[in-house]
Amino acid sequence: MRYVLMALAEGGDAAPLCDDPAALDRYEQELVRAGVLLAAEALEPAETGTRIHFDGEERILSRIPPAPPETGAVAGRVEGLWMLQTAGEDEALEWARRLPLTRGTVDVRRVAGGGRR
Amino acid sequence: MTDGERTPLDEIRRAIDSVWRIESGRLIAGLARTTGDVGLAEELAQDALVAALEQWPASGIPRNPGAWLTTVAKRRAVDGWRRRERLDDRYAAIAHDLEQELGDDDPARVAQEPIGDDLLRLVFVACHPVLPQASRVALTLKLLGGLTTDEIARAFLVPPATIAQRIVRAKRTLTAAGVPFEVPERAEFPERLASVLEVVYLIFNEGYSATAGDDWMRPDLCREALRLGRVLAELTPREPEVHGLVALMEFQASRLTARTAADGSPILLQDQDRARWDRLLIGRGVAALERSDALRLSRRPPVSRGPYALQAAIAACHATAPTAEATDWEEIVALYGALAELRPSAVVELNRAVALSMAYGPSAGLEVVDRLAIDGALASYHLLPSVRADLLLRLGRREEARQEFQRAAAMTGNARERELLLARAEECL
Numbered sequence: 001m002r003y004v005l006m007a008l009a010e011g012g013d014a015a016p017l018c019d020d021p022a023a024l025d026r027y028e029q030e031l032v033r034a035g036v037l038l039a040a041e042a043l044e045p046a047e048t049g050t051r052i053h054f055d056g057e058e059r060i061l062s063r064i065p066p067a068p069p070e071t072g073a074v075a076g077r078v079e080g081l082w083m084l085q086t087a088g089e090d091e092a093l094e095w096a097r098r099l100p101l102t103r104g105t106v107d108v109r110r111v112a113g114g115g116r117r
Numbered sequence: 118m119t120d121g122e123r124t125p126l127d128e129i130r131r132a133i134d135s136v137w138r139i140e141s142g143r144l145i146a147g148l149a150r151t152t153g154d155v156g157l158a159e160e161l162a163q164d165a166l167v168a169a170l171e172q173w174p175a176s177g178i179p180r181n182p183g184a185w186l187t188t189v190a191k192r193r194a195v196d197g198w199r200r201r202e203r204l205d206d207r208y209a210a211i212a213h214d215l216e217q218e219l220g221d222d223d224p225a226r227v228a229q230e231p232i233g234d235d236l237l238r239l240v241f242v243a244c245h246p247v248l249p250q251a252s253r254v255a256l257t258l259k260l261l262g263g264l265t266t267d268e269i270a271r272a273f274l275v276p277p278a279t280i281a282q283r284i285v286r287a288k289r290t291l292t293a294a295g296v297p298f299e300v301p302e303r304a305e306f307p308e309r310l311a312s313v314l315e316v317v318y319l320i321f322n323e324g325y326s327a328t329a330g331d332d333w334m335r336p337d338l339c340r341e342a343l344r345l346g347r348v349l350a351e352l353t354p355r356e357p358e359v360h361g362l363v364a365l366m367e368f369q370a371s372r373l374t375a376r377t378a379a380d381g382s383p384i385l386l387q388d389q390d391r392a393r394w395d396r397l398l399i400g401r402g403v404a405a406l407e408r409s410d411a412l413r414l415s416r417r418p419p420v421s422r423g424p425y426a427l428q429a430a431i432a433a434c435h436a437t438a439p440t441a442e443a444t445d446w447e448e449i450v451a452l453y454g455a456l457a458e459l460r461p462s463a464v465v466e467l468n469r470a471v472a473l474s475m476a477y478g479p480s481a482g483l484e485v486v487d488r489l490a491i492d493g494a495l496a497s498y499h500l501l502p503s504v505r506a507d508l509l510l511r512l513g514r515r516e517e518a519r520q521e522f523q524r525a526a527a528m529t530g531n532a533r534e535r536e537l538l539l540a541r542a543e544e545c546l
Binding site (some may be wrong): 054087 | 130131134138139233283340343344345346347348351372396401534
């Protein structure tokens with residue numbers, strides 16, 4: 001089954017999610033060595049991205065707003081993605097636990113239809 | 118958690134299962150290096166797992182679970198040797214060494230031991246030619262895949278006791294034969310690596326086209342083989358054929374969901390909905406094949422594609438063609454020709470015949486198929502009459518085609534495939 005681990009920034013804190021980029025490299029190497037990593041991407045800061053709002057026929061483009069000031073609030077801004085192929089959710093969760101992040105939130109989501117892959 | 122039924126105890130057990138799946142290969146590999154005995158290493162690892170199941174529900178999962186399991190397993194090993202040292206002085210020395218190793222009691226240090234080489238040694242031992250093929254498969258899934266005996270039994274549709282016995286015997290055989298825990302030396306290496314690749318591909322194929330039962334495929338085995346292949350590619354990054362095999366499996370796995378209709382009946386390659394092919398896996402296949410080609414071309418002198426890379430190249434032609442009609446059949450004919458030279462086989466020849474018929478028309482293919490039919494090597498292979506029927510049908514020889522489809526249906530062991538062939542026979546009328 002396929003799972004996407006999504007690292008989300010939290011409000012009130014502009015610091016990067018990971019204080020130790022070398023640990024993140026090592027972690028990804030572990031994923032590769034275990035044969036579970038299908039794809040991984042880190043994203044440029046949300047401020048540099050564009051948001052498109054859909055309203056019927058209308059498309060409204062804007063800058064992605066800054067994170068909300070409340071500390072701890074999930075800002076809904078994805079900072080990084082890892083797609084894993086694991087035996088099941090538990091294994092995906094175990095890998096997610098091992099992410100060397102210092103702060104932030106990680107959502108573990110199953111890829112639709114991934115159960116047959 | 119979405120599942121409200123789960124108790125905290127369930128949670129931790131499932132977490133332990135996952136830790137086991139992730140850590141067991143490295144754990145067993147490290148222990149096998151220390152003890153020199155794969156069978157003993159596996160037992161020690163199992164003991165450590167039992168200890169985890171007893172202790173972690175109360176203590177919580179340790180921060181570095183792999184190091185915890187290693188330390189516990191090594192302590193068990195020391196205890197065992199201390200008991201035996203009364204019988205034999207050599208055990209005292211081993212126990213002493215191991216105690217020194219455990220002495221500083223720093224889990225981080227235990228975890229930082231180089232494990233890649235040990236894992237590779239474990240791969241070669243599990244796929245050792247002294248073992249029968251079926252045992253190599255079972256041992257590889259158990260030691261490197263972290264699968265339980267029950268899981269292996271379910272995947273291969275045999276009773277768990279059969280697999281358990283196979284594994285016990287295999288471990289005994291390895292000990293009796295004194296198989297050393299090492300990577301084979303240069304002269305032996307290519308042949309031994311070929312044996313490893315064969316085991317991995319066998320597992321993949323068992324899942325891809327189940328030889329028995331009503332399920333067209335058991336994708337779990339495909340995933341497992343693909344994972345083993347990817348692990349192997351990291352362990353032996355300079356071997357073109359390893360990347361060739363990974364590429365081949367990525368391409369074939371990319372079609373897993375497109376191969377069957379909603380009712381479970383098989384869909385032939387040319388009829389598959391290409392939008393359902395898995396682009397991510399195709400991309401990975403292309404990358405693995407490029408890596409394989411780059412490696413073999415960087416050798417001095419450069420080497421030609423091996424059998425897996427050739428099959429991957431054939432699969433790549435299909436996977437990257439936008440439509441069935443746009444497939445580069447002439448290239449496929451050439452690749453099958455190269456494969457037939459490297460590994461002459463009637464099955465390869467049959468595939469070449471299909472490619473010939475697509476590139477140059479049905480009679481070009483039928484010529485080769487008729488030669489194969491006379492030759493008799495594929496007398497019990499249902500795809501020979503099935504391919505022959507297809508070519509006859511394309512030539513408008515409907516009655517002959519119908520008989521051949523029926524013959525093929527009577528020969529296949531796969532229930533779904535039989536239905537498909539009988540339906541095609543009906544269509545000839």
